[in-house]
Amino acid sequence: MKIQVELDTRPIPYPAWELPASGQSGALAEFYGIVRGSEDGAPIGGLDYEAYNSMAISSMIRILEELAVQFPCEAAKVIHRHGPIRVGEAAIYIGIRSAHRAEAFALLTAFMDRLKQDVPIWKTGVIA
Amino acid sequence: MKIQVELDTRPIPYPAWELPASGQSGALAEFYGIVRGSEDGAPIGGLDYEAYNSMAISSMIRILEELAVQFPCEAAKVIHRHGPIRVGEAAIYIGIRSAHRAEAFALLTAFMDRLKQDVPIWKTGVIA
Numbered sequence: 242m243k244i245q246v247e248l249d250t251r252p253i254p255y256p257a258w259e260l261p262a263s264g265q266s267g268a269l270a271e272f273y274g275i276v277r278g279s280e281d282g283a284p285i286g287g288l289d290y291e292a293y294n295s296m297a298i299s300s301m302i303r304i305l306e307e308l309a310v311q312f313p314c315e316a317a318k319v320i321h322r323h324g325p326i327r328v329g330e331a332a333i334y335i336g337i338r339s340a341h342r343a344e345a346f347a348l349l350t351a352f353m354d355r356l357k358q359d360v361p362i363w364k365t366g367v368i369a
Numbered sequence: 370m371k372i373q374v375e376l377d378t379r380p381i382p383y384p385a386w387e388l389p390a391s392g393q394s395g396a397l398a399e400f401y402g403i404v405r406g407s408e409d410g411a412p413i414g415g416l417d418y419e420a421y422n423s424m425a426i427s428s429m430i431r432i433l434e435e436l437a438v439q440f441p442c443e444a445a446k447v448i449h450r451h452g453p454i455r456v457g458e459a460a461i462y463i464g465i466r467s468a469h470r471a472e473a474f475a476l477l478t479a480f481m482d483r484l485k486q487d488v489p490i491w492k493t494g495v496i497a
Contacts, residue, residue: 256384264406264456271399272470278392328392342400342481350474 242309243316246301248292248362250324257334258318266315266338270345272353274333276326280367287327287368293361297321304355305348312348314339319352321360325368370437371444374429376420376490378452385462386446394443394466398473400481402461404454408495415455415496421489425449432483433476440476442467447480449488453496 253273261269276288305317320334335352339345356362381401389397404416433445448462463480467473484490 255388260383260401260403260457260459262457267403267405269399269401269403271397271401272474273388273397273399274470275388275395275397277395277468329388329390331388340405342402346400346474346478353470 242305242314244302244305245316245318246298246305247320248294248298249320249322251322253320253322253331253334255331257320258336261315261338263315265340268339268342268345270337270339270342270349272333272335272349273331275331276328278328285328285367285369287325287330288332288364289325289366289368290323290332291363291365292321292323297360297362300360301356304352304359308348308351308355312344312351314344314348317348317352321362323362327368370433370442372430372433373444373446374426374433375448376422376426377448377450379450381448381450381459381462383459385448386464389443389466391443393468396467396470396473398465398467398470398477400461400463400477401459403459404456406456413456413495413497415453415458416460416492417453417494417496418451418460419491419493420449420451425489428488429484432480432487436476436479436483440472440479442472442476445476445480449490451490455496
């Protein structure tokens with residue numbers, strides 16, 4: 242599986258990838274995780290994320306490599322933003338290209354579960 | 370849930386929607402189903418889809434309304450293309466916006482399952 246992982250303080254573009262041109266991929270599954278306008282019931286202007294950069298990137302790559310054994314897909318692209326992120330902006334993008342949709346969704350969902358547990362990127366504060 | 374359903378012979382744009390600006394949605398889950406370069410092991414140039422238009426649209430809306438009871442989301446957008454579709458082009462787009470990702474993926478996956486069973490849109494031939 243081809244893997245691209247980026248950690249960036251700049252806004253995540255929409256769209257963050259493109260349709261596969263290979264003729265091999267029958268599915269592109271994508272997810273944007275977006276900062277919501279409230280946190281614990283109180284209105285906020287945004288969130289601050291901190292990352293332990295080199296370890297966050299290597300850990301995301303390792304998780305994708307591990308999951309690709311169970312869910313064979315053609316390519317995965319992940320962009321995680323860090324620093325201050327305003328409400329309505331994406332904090333994470335995940336795109337998975339695969340022959341069929343089942344493995345793309347399975348890999349995407351499993352990656353999000355592992356990300357929260359195992360990758361050193363944290364919400365460190367709220368922007369008013 | 371806000372619902373938009375389109376049936377069109379023109380190419381599905383990429384991206385087919387936009388990031389939600391409301392501050393309510395924490396998740397945008399998207400799926401593009403793309404025509405692959407082979408069918409039953411033989412190389413092809415594309416596929417032809419036929420739709421029973423009015424019934425296909427009303428049936429997609431009804432399925433989304435039913436699924437929204439089980440999986441409450443904020444908005445759903447579906448574009449199904451019909452007519453000739455070349456390899457590498459999308460035959461379907463589904464986008465779901467929701468507060469959290471779990472219900473967006475659940476609704477999206479359930480919709481695809483129902484689509485194949487219950488919506489009058491068929492592959493009617495192969496383009497060389």
